Amino acid sequence: MSGNEYLKIKNIIKKFGDFTALNDVSINVNEGEFICFLGPSGCGKTTLLRAIAGLDIQTHGKIFQAGKDISSLPASERDFGIVFQSYALFPNMTIYKNIAYGLENRKMPKGDIKIRVNELLSTVGLLDQELKYPAQLSGGQQQRVALARAIATNPGLLLLDEPLSALDARVRTHLRHEIKQLQHKLGITTIMVTHDQEEALTMADRIVVMNDGIIEQIGSPIEIYRKPATAFVAGFIGRMNFIDGIVTNDNMVKINDSTNISCQTVGFKIGDKVKIAIRPEDITVIEDNNYSDNAVKLKLDEIEFLGSFFRCDLSGAALNDHIIEADFSINLSRRVELKIGNKIYIRLPESNITLFAAENK
């Protein structure tokens, strides 16, 4: 994303009594960018969002929006629209009144408000619903009203706090797409908090992965998935197998006396304890009897049918009886007999392996 820096978050620390919810967090967000804060519950993502909104101001650190220091400003003096998980639509007001609420506060003339509200209603596809009350709409429709209300005043920043998690799966997938399109059309800088990695991967320009009040990694969805910076990110995004080993040579990791795996060991010394990380879909089955290059013989323990592929649990002495998961396509299953108890040779392709330092305890 090229573009001007719009939001600058500098060394934010947030403490609740003795508990540190955010520990020295810094992010730069470009204008028009769609950013996701992703992490398990309690990682501090919502706290960070609320600090940006001015709803719970940080203990230390600074926030700049469009070049202006907004660190200590109350929410009412900042420039943002927000959508909450609960939507917080005013239940006693019609859809029209809900969307017009922020516009009235700007002392906009009545006629202009009507034009703007109708424009927004057509944007979110609810033109004929303006006289209904929130309780008369479906969850997905309520969500759209909340979105329309948040962008009504053309704020510079749109904040979405788990906006989709109260919806059922089908509506969620659909709205995911819609929100992304709307954001693209309006070009509004957007920050979304979510614990759903699929949501983050499909919607975000960049993802901020958070854990225990710190940022683990910032990067594009592909970077985060293909090149996780830490073992936490690797384990949190998608599925990942971890196998313990020790670096014995340049580009060689020993699992046990009979198994050595070759892979990039840049950044590690000989004798370092490491974790070999590889995704289930990157594991291949050897069908041509070529047993060089990280071939391992394992037994099939479990087979789970997941529609387009099989997820198999594999284990064996070669990997110290550690169970790893591998995804095998339907096509492959036509060539190789996948049956519990069968022994098969698999390959851990060197290019798909990432190494992480083993946590030293």
Add this chain to the structure above:
Amino acid sequence: MSHITTGHNNIKPNIIKPKIVKPKISRDDWIMRIAMGIIGLFLLIAIILPLYTMLSKSFEDKDATFIGFANYLVFFNTPALFNSIYNSFNIAIISSIIILITSFLYGYALTRTCIPFKMFFKLIALIPLLTPSLLSGISLVYWFGNQGVAKDLLMGSSIYGPIGIIIGSSYWIFPHALMIVITALAITDSRLYEAAESLRTSKIKIFFTVTLPGAKYGLISASFVVFTLAFTDFGVPKVIGGNFNVLATDIYKQVIGQQNFQMGAVVSVVLLLPAILAFWVDRLVQKKQVALLSAKAVILIPKPDKQRDRIFFIFCSIIATIIIAMIGMAQFAALIEFWPYNLSLTLANYDFDLMDGGGWDAFYNSIEMASYSAFFGTIIIFFGAYLTQKSNGFERGRAIFQMIAIIPLAVPGMVLGLSYIFFFNNPDNPFNFIYGTMAILVIATITHFYTVSHLTSITALQQLDKEFESVSESLKAPFYKTFMRVSVPICSPAIMDVAMYIFLNAMTTVSAVVFIYSSDTTLASLAVLNMDDAGDIAPAAAMAMMIAYCCIAARILHMIINHIMAKYFQAWRR
């Protein structure tokens, strides 16, 4: 250069402590804090300072010289005074036991059985709330007094004394306990019973292992409420107590009869302490309560059981008959020419202007006072509750406010009223001018019923989405706009309930106002007291019934308004 820098003491340590961000306080925050300060000040003047003044009076002699515990020594060395403690406890404990058992059975019948006419039984049980507690005393006089119709049932014992007080107290406190019991019993998960039954548990065992533990906290709460009401009640012992003294009547006798204000203060402290203790223990117990009911609980719908239902129906009918007999006798007596010699009907007893006690003006004063209290009280209390729930930051201020707001619940009306004499009647007090006016009655009433109204408001406000305020802030709406356009409309049923609660209590209260009314501001409930005192019992009954009609009218009005609001202004509630 280097020696210059080292020569000065400005070498900073390596770790620079980051500066703490001081949030800018917005205009809304200022307004909310100032508003909370004003309501806090109101509570300070209306409850804290008067109580403090009363406490200090109990350590002074008539000339306002500090004499330590001398007044207390007199109190504990005068058997006539000291015995009242024993009497009050006795009455309170026996009444509590009777009320708890009957209200539990009655509540159980209404929630867990299939008896017919549940709505009727529920309405009947709430009748005592519509009249001053004095009414039960008056009614008992007609039933069991010296010329009572059923005097012989007492087999020679006198109704004037502990028996009368216990029956009278049980009558008027019964609905207070019943409402708590019904709430406690209504909250249960039918799956608990299904699980117990599938494990082949006997009905009795289910009762003791599922029903009773589930209602435990409600019953504990009810017992403290009942005890405190019975312990501090003034109306019933005043009318039917005869020579049997309790603490509440002692305060009255000391202050009104003997003008011994210091001893009145001492008795007040003695009355206040158990009330505060009960209140404190109850809060401690309630804190331990965990939510038994998950959002997914299945509501229990009782199944018919012929024998059980018949027994409970008979029980409820007996209780309902007693209640009807009490209020019915008061009504009957109010319409009788000259009890018991001339039983022809007349409206002469309603000619209040011919008797001492304030006449019809007292009744109109009551309506005026109750309306003011309900109007201003509801505004102050709901807005105060809103501020504690929805304002930003200022945690300590909000916590202190919350604490002060629950104090009035622990203070008996007599004690509050006497405190007001001490505090507001002092010529040096800048608020002295309200003494003897309608305003002081309104303030005393609002304060006396503050806590329950406050807690009701808090419960309603807590059901609102806590992000309404965040959203409005982001939409640049001032808080008062969202308060008026969102919080108030959504909470309107609770607000109406609070107004109704204050109105009914203002109409019927005696204890909070008995010390602070003036000849211009006498009230209907006080007229009942004074006419009864003067021997005009039939007019007293008539006035008590006027209060009851007014309360019933208010309740009907309340229902109509609720209905209209639900139909025309609250389409959004579906």
